[in-house]
Amino acid sequence: xxxxxxxxxxxxxxxxxxxxxxxxxxxxxxxxxxxxxxxxxxxxxxxxxxxxxxxxxxxxxxxxxxxxxxxxxxxxxxxxxxxxxxxxxxxxxxxxxxxxxxxxxxxxxxxxxxxxxxxxxxxxxxxxxxxxxxxxxxxxxxxxxxxxxxxxxxxxxxxxxxxxxxxxxxxxxxxxxxxxxxxxxxxxxxxxxxxxxxxxxxxxxxxxxxxxxxxxxxxxxxxxxxxxxxxxxxxxxxxxxxxxxxxxxxxxxxxxxxxxxxxxxxxxxxxxxxxxxxxxxxxxxxxxxxxxxxxxxxxxxxxxxxxxxxxxxxxxxxxxxxxxxxxxxxxxxxxxxxxxxxxxxxxxxxxxxxxxxxxxxxxxxxxxxxxxxxxxxxxxxxxxxxxxxxxxxxxxxxxxxxxxxxxxxxxxxxxxxxxxxxxxxxxxxxxxxxxxxxxxxxxxxxxxxxxxxxxxxxxxxxxxxxxxxxxxxxxxxxxxxxxxxxxxxxxxxxxxxxxxxxxxxxxxxxxxxxxxxxxxxxxxxxxxxxxxxxxxxxxxxxxxxxxxxxxxxxxxxxxxxxxxxxxxxxxxxxxxxxxxxxxxxxxxxxxxxxxxxxxxxxxxxxxxxxxxxxxxxxxxxxxxxxxxxxxxxxxxxxxxxxxxxxxxxxxxxxxxxxxxxxxxxxxxxxxxxxxxxxxxxxxxxxxxxxxxxxxxxxxxxxxxxxxxxxxxxxxxxxxxxxxxxxxxxxxxxxxxxxxxxxxxxxxxxxxxxxxxxxxxxxxxxxx
Numbered sequence: 001x002x003x004x005x006x007x008x009x010x011x012x013x014x015x016x017x018x019x020x021x022x023x024x025x026x027x028x029x030x031x032x033x034x035x036x037x038x039x040x041x042x043x044x045x046x047x048x049x050x051x052x053x054x055x056x057x058x059x060x061x062x063x064x065x066x067x068x069x070x071x072x073x074x075x076x077x078x079x080x081x082x083x084x085x086x087x088x089x090x091x092x093x094x095x096x097x098x099x100x101x102x103x104x105x106x107x108x109x110x111x112x113x114x115x116x117x118x119x120x121x122x123x124x125x126x127x128x129x130x131x132x133x134x135x136x137x138x139x140x141x142x143x144x145x146x147x148x149x150x151x152x153x154x155x156x157x158x159x160x161x162x163x164x165x166x167x168x169x170x171x172x173x174x175x176x177x178x179x180x181x182x183x184x185x186x187x188x189x190x191x192x193x194x195x196x197x198x199x200x201x202x203x204x205x206x207x208x209x210x211x212x213x214x215x216x217x218x219x220x221x222x223x224x225x226x227x228x229x230x231x232x233x234x235x236x237x238x239x240x241x242x243x244x245x246x247x248x249x250x251x252x253x254x255x256x257x258x259x260x261x262x263x264x265x266x267x268x269x270x271x272x273x274x275x276x277x278x279x280x281x282x283x284x285x286x287x288x289x290x291x292x293x294x295x296x297x298x299x300x301x302x303x304x305x306x307x308x309x310x311x312x313x314x315x316x317x318x319x320x321x322x323x324x325x326x327x328x329x330x331x332x333x334x335x336x337x338x339x340x341x342x343x344x345x346x347x348x349x350x351x352x353x354x355x356x357x358x359x360x361x362x363x364x365x366x367x368x369x370x371x372x373x374x375x376x377x378x379x380x381x382x383x384x385x386x387x388x389x390x391x392x393x394x395x396x397x398x399x400x401x402x403x404x405x406x407x408x409x410x411x412x413x414x415x416x417x418x419x420x421x422x423x424x425x426x427x428x429x430x431x432x433x434x435x436x437x438x439x440x441x442x443x444x445x446x447x448x449x450x451x452x453x454x455x456x457x458x459x460x461x462x463x464x465x466x467x468x469x470x471x472x473x474x475x476x477x478x479x480x481x482x483x484x485x486x487x488x489x490x491x492x493x494x495x496x497x498x499x500x501x502x503x504x505x506x507x508x509x510x511x512x513x514x515x516x517x518x519x520x521x522x523x524x525x526x527x528x529x530x531x532x533x534x535x536x537x538x539x540x541x542x543x544x545x546x547x548x549x550x551x552x553x554x555x556x557x558x559x560x561x562x563x564x565x566x567x568x569x570x571x572x573x574x575x576x577x578x579x580x581x582x583x584x585x586x587x588x589x590x591x592x593x594x595x596x597x598x599x600x601x602x603x604x605x606x607x608x609x610x611x612x613x614x615x616x617x618x619x620x621x622x623x624x625x626x627x628x629x630x631x632x633x634x635x636x637x638x639x640x641x642x643x644x645x646x647x648x649x650x651x652x653x654x655x656x657x658x659x660x661x662x663x664x665x666x667x668x669x670x671x672x673x674x675x676x677x678x679x680x681x682x683x684x685x686x687x688x689x690x691x692x693x694x695x696x697x698x699x700x701x702x703x704x705x706x707x708x709x710x711x712x713x714x715x716x717x718x719x720x721x722x723x724x725x726x727x728x729x730x731x732x733x734x735x736x737x738x739x740x741x742x743x744x745x746x747x748x749x750x751x752x753x754x755x756x757x758x759x760x761x762x763x764x765x766x767x
Contacts, residue, residue: 021065021072021102022140024079030105030137035060035144037117046150052124056117056148062107065100074100074667098667105135105142117148125188126150127223127230154188157229162236169209169245170236176203182219188230193219196234208247208303210329210341216240243331248304251332251340253296254279257287257322259346286349288384294423294438295319298343304329314436316347319422321386324348354378360396360763372396372412388420410453416446424467437470455499456510457491460611473528478521483543485515486566487611503637503689509610509651514568517545527581537579543612546570546604561604570603573612575655579767587665593767597655600684607685613651614681616705619760620767622657622677623726624707626758631681633703634692636733652681654695656704659767663713673711675724675766680705680732692733702739706730709758713765722762 022031037056039049046052065075077099084091110133121129128151136143161177162170181196197214204212215237222231255278272279275289277300295315297308309327316325328344358374374394382389397411425441443465450458466480489510500507525537546568553561553568560567575597582590599608607613618627629637632652657679664672680703682695692703709726730739746752 021075021079025102025140029102029140030142031140032062032064032103032105032108033141033143034064035113035146038145038147040150041147043149046126046153052121052150055120056146059116059120060113060144060146061109061116062103064103068664068666074098075102077667078102105137108135108144110135110144113144114146117146121148121150123190125153125155127154127188128152152228154223154228154230156182156184156186156188157225157227157231158184160231160233162234167245168247169204169212172204172207173200173234173236176200182232182234188221202306205304205306208249208305209244210248210304211241211243213244216244246339248331248339248341250298250300250302250304250343252279252342253277253298253300253345254281254343255292255296255345255347256281257347257349258282258284259324259348286381286384287386291385291422296345304341311436312345315438316345318436319386319438320388321350321380322347323350350380352379352381354380370396370398370410382419386422388422390416390418390420392416392418410451412448412450414446414448416444418442418444424469435470435472437473439467439469441465441467451491454493455496456489456493458510459488459490461486474524474526476523478523479518480520481518483515483517483519483545485611486513487515487609488512503687508605508607509613512566513609514549514563514566515545515609515612516549516563516568517543517547519543533583535581537577539575539577541573541575543573544571545573550604568604569601569609569612570605571599571601571608571612573597573599573608589663591659591661591663591765591767593657593659595655595657595659595679599653601653607683608651608653610649610651613653614655615649615651616655616657616679616681619722619724619762622679622705622707623675623709623724623760623766624677624728624756624758625705630705631732632683632687632690632693633680633695634733635690650681650690652693653684654682656680656700661711661766669715669717671713671715673713673724674708675711675726676706676708676729677726678704678706678730702736703732704730705732707758720764722760722765724760724762724766726758726760727756 025031035057037053037060039053039056040046065072067073078095078101080099081091081095084095086092114131114133118129118131129148130151131146131148133144133146136145159177159180159182161174161180163174176199179199181192181199186192194214197217197219200217201212201214218235218237220233220235222233223229225231254272257280270281270283272281273289274280276293277298278289278292278296280287280289280292296312298312313325313327316322324347326346328346330342330344332338332340332342354377356376356378358376360372360374372394373396374392376390376392378391379389381387392415394414394416395412397409399409419442421441422438423441424439445461445463447461448459450460452458463482463484464480465482466478468476468478470476489512492510500510519541520543521539521541523537523539525535526532527535527537529535547570549563549568550561550570553563555561562568576595578594580592582592584590597614599612599614601607615628616622616630617625621627622630628649628651631650635650637650657677659675659677661673661675666672680700682700682703683690683693684695686694706729707726708729709724711722711724713723714721727745728741731741732739734741744752745756
């Protein structure tokens with residue numbers, strides 16, 4: 001009976017919502033609910049008919065009030081409050097920011113919409129397209145029905161490129177026709193014609209035609225030849241300016257690295273420093289001249305080309321030292337040199353020193369809340385070569401506000417220095433990649449103190465030397481041939497020793513140790529293409545440690561190789577993370593992640609070091625399980641479901657995780673989400689103190705944990721605050737046959753809620 005009552009209440013709510021949308025309309029006003037296009041209703045369908053129908057409907061104006069599950073929620077907010085007296089305040093915010101006024105049938109301009117639709121169909125080759133529109137009203141609501149007849153779609157019979165004269169410009173255009181986008185047999189398509197004009201313009205820009213632009217090219221179509229075909233004739237417009245018809249050469253290259261509008265004239269009067277092909281006007285010697293050799297690709301006497309132009313500007317911007325960059329091309333006025341350009345680079349430097357403060361807050365599922373403050377000082381020109389030095393100090397704490405060990409506080413302190421050189425350095429000196437991104441060499445050193453309340457203090461130091469470079473706008477490489485970490489555990493407590501007695505193999509994780517090796521990370525992302533419907537991000541990393549250093553070390557009586565009486569780790573660690581973001585429609589995104597990690601300890605190590613292990617559970621992982629409490633395998637660190645184990649850090653050598661999440665924009669900066677997470681961690685080798693933790697292909701799938709839930713996010717563009725409520729669907733540590741726990745769900749039971757509902761607060765999206 002209760003189930004049926006809920007359904008009735010839901011139906012009544014939907015009906016009330018529908019009525020509320022029109023209850024404040026004035027007499028004679030009709031709410032516009034949208035447009036429907038009937039494409040070729042009584043004639044044969046054309047190829048891609050559904051796509052064309054969707055495109056036509058998207059061009060209908062106005063756009064009706066937004067809906068969520070059939071509810072016009074923005075209109076509901078608009079109707080919720082009376083007209084505010086001022087254009088500010090809470091009422092104004094609700095009515096006009098959260099809400100929107102009703103879209104009325106009287107706002108629809110039928111003729112304009114028909115013309116727009118017909119024009120679109122014509123641009124796609126339906127040269128005989130026609131249509132009409134009709135209003136359909138029912139009570140206080142109405143919609144538009146457009147009937148469009150496409151007619152036949154025309155194809156290209158032949159394409160004629162410019163010929164008949166001996167000019168270099170037409171010869172260049174003709175020589176590139178084998179790469180044309182307009183091809184015989186293809187459909188007539190204005191968008192392709194525009195892209196072809198841009199392609200030809202780019203070819204000419206590469207050959208020095210600085211003043212040419214795509215508008216000087218004209219496509220003429222002859223549709224009278226019959227058989228639903230057209231002949232295409234490409235010509236250069238007769239009124240094209242003379243400057244656009246011949247190539248230009250670079251004469252002088254001048255660089256003004258201290259340019260400001262206020263000091264423009266004086267800076268140009270100072271004596272320049274001559275370096276290779278550059279005249280550098282830098283009276284204060286703020287920058288070393290060789291810096292610009294790696295940033296500017298133009299040379300005296302060569303033809304202008306767009307590639308050098310783009311590369312130079314992008315590099316000057318991406319180096320991070322200049323906040324304003326402009327390339328100024330001035331034609332030389334003298335008659336003998338009327339095909340030459342003087343090039344000026346006007347650069348406004350950023351402030352050399354800056355200070356930034358970042359504050360983050362965390363709330364973990366193990367009842368810890370905390371905060372961290374990080375202060376960073378940046379010097380953007382340390383040695384006058386745009387070298388960047390970052391000095392960071394950080395401090396944070398976590399306090400358990402409830403549970404068995406209430407009021408326990410953990411804290412961390414950290415310091416880091418990172419020096420970035422805008423070039424490759426020893427042993428790679430002369431490599432110069434020809435893309436928009438400046439290769440970098442980095443030297444990084446840092447240290448951290450981590451105090452885990454009632455357990456131990458962890459001291460660590462790190463040092464790295466490596467290279468960072470981008471192959472193009474989509475991929476980035478980070479190679480650190482030298483990576484050294486030192487880890488020392490101090491101030492251990494009786495609670496910590498008792499924990500090690502329960503799980504003896506964890507002792508190896510907290511012994512003093514060195515990690516000496518190399519690592520490489522590759523990242524590919526097409527997220528810069530915001531217009532794409534499907535974006536993805538891939539990150540793959542590989543790390544090896546202990547191989548080289550252990551060649552020079554001898555085993556002690558325990559069979560362990562040590563450096564300064566400290567064990568050196570030996571392992572290979574691989575990780576791959578793939579993320580996909582599919583835009584179902586505006587404001588609705590389906591996000592997915594696959595994360596796989598595999599570590600192989602060997603030789604001097606029986607397990608991965610603690611700082612390189614994989615963990616499962618937490619606000620950015622499998623959210624239905626407490627942070628780092630899941631696994632390995634079927635092992636359960638906390639068999640008592642009524643208690644929360646403070647030290648739940650269960651690391652593993654192998655990890656597999658899958659996340660899927662549906663993200664919907666609700667209103668303004670508020671977003672909702674529904675998600676499912678699955679995965680676990682495992683050990684590479686058997687551990688008798690953690691039974692069921694070893695990875696085996698035959699049983700791994702049956703040991704997967706599954707959870708899901710709902711989330712609410714505040715996306716203010718600068719930062720995102722995330723609230724996720726999750727619960728487990730499958731618990732791998734339960735006996736086989738009992739691991740799916742749907743039948744145990746009981747929201748009305750306080751004990752069940754305490755044991756199963758996990759509330760996570762996070763900064764940023766989980767992936």
